[in-house]
Amino acid sequence: MVEDILAKLVAFPSVVGTPNAAIVGWIADYCRSHGARVEILPGPEGDRANLFATIGPADARGYVLSGHTDVVPASEAGWTADPFTLRAEGERLYGRGTTDMKGYLACALAALPGLARRDLKHPVHLAFSYDEEAGCRGVPHMIAELPKLCAAPLGVLVGEPSGLQAVLAHKGKAAARMEVFGRSGHSSRPDQGRNAIHAMAEVLSSAIAHARALEAGPFDTRFEPAYSSLQIGTISGGRALNVIPDHCVAEIELRAIAGQSPRALLEPVRAALEALKTQGFETRWDELSAYPALALSPESDLAALMTDLTKLTPQPAVSYGTEAGLFQDAGMDAIICGPGDIARAHRPDEFITRGELQACLALIEALGNRLAA
Structure with missing residues (x-):
């Protein structure tokens, strides 16, 4: 069943x-068909939505x-x-998102019918967001709605691989797009224009110096x-080479x-x-994404x-980011x-194994057993 999903x-x-x-829409229909209470939460973009589904008592604290x-x-x-x-070759199941992270979604959905048959004392919530890959843009809108959707969760399990x-x-992350607007002209008369690339170079030199300063600590091993x-x-x-550039864009993280x-x-x-404005340039700063560390x-x-469910000592840290810091x-x-x-993840011929799916499904079922005890 999990492979079909x-x-x-x-x-x-x-x-x-x-x-x-x-x-x-497909996930919502599937969840409702197994008795889950489902909320579709449109984002401000108008064409994307988060989904929140619950199995179990609405007034008790549970896990997300x-x-x-x-x-x-x-x-x-x-x-x-x-x-x-989806393409199967032996133990491997190939396809975009199999590991990051539709494999986890499939396990949660495959476990849902069994959870629905249990007399859960604490609920299990599914919180599926959008545009995580653009810097966790969707989930903050869902987090803002959580107090209306469920009792304060006992914990959130973020299923990144x-x-x-x-x-x-x-680690946490912030990313931004910087723009500098100057004045064009012929390259033979630089005195009559404002070179946006030269101006951006000053900003980037400052950024590089700042990056080197960060290497001096503080440290978290x-x-x-x-x-x-x-x-x-x-x-x-x-x-063109002989035209004074009137626009330059750079992105940093x-x-x-x-x-x-x-x-x-x-x-x-x-x-x-911002300091470039004193030299007659216009500037623009657009935050692309931001999320805190976990x-x-x-x-x-x-x-x-x-630790009890996985029988493994938790790993202290990873350097990539997730939605966990926002929760x-x-x-x-x-x-x-x-x-x-x-x-x-993010590579050609991305895959997950059948064994990995079955192990994840067993983990969610074991969690359900705890919540029904």
Whole structure:
């Protein structure tokens, strides 16, 4: 059953940043057919929605199984078959999103009928978001609605691929697009124009210096690297070699260790951009994404529960980011634990194994057993 559900989910080309009514509608119908209470929560974009479903008593505290319906594009070279058709080869099931993270969604949905047949004393909630791959853009809107949807959760299990070993911490992230607007002209008369690339270079030099300063600490040895980091990811500008460029765009990202604010660490770069206005340039700063770090105590009840269910000591930290930090920032204990290997994500011929799906399904069923006891 779980493979059939995964095949259906993979067949929806729910690429990040695109409408997702088809996949959300199918999941909603499936959940309702098994007795779940379902809320579809449209986002401000108007063509995308989060989904929240509940099995069990509405007034009791329970656990949230959190995942995202979107996937990264599958346009990269190297796919040996249609990425949106599930393909089985032995133990491996290939397709875009199999590991990140429709495999987890399929396990949660496959477990739902069994959960519905149990006399749960505490509910299980499914929280499926959109545009996670664009920097967790969808889930904040769902988190804002949670007080109306359920009692305060006992914990949130974010099913990003971790080999079903729980993860206690991850870095936070903030990303921004910077634009500089100058004045065009012939390159032989630079005195009559304002070179936007030259101006952006000043900002980027400041950003590079800031990145080097971050390498001096503070440190958190749970992470690799152990310090907060900044990188310039893209830059573009100019139309021809003999034309003074009147526009330049650059994108930067900041990944912060726990205890540091990603947005705050980007402020020196934003200040450098703003300073260009004193030279006659116009500037623009657009935040692309931002989410806080996750730092769950190894002594927490949620960490103890996951240690017991997985029979594995939780991994202290990973350097990639998830929605877990946003749930924690909203006052809920959150942990990462999902099937598959993050190294397979965002790559051609992404796959998950049948064994990994069955192990995840067993984990969710074991959680259900606890909640029915």
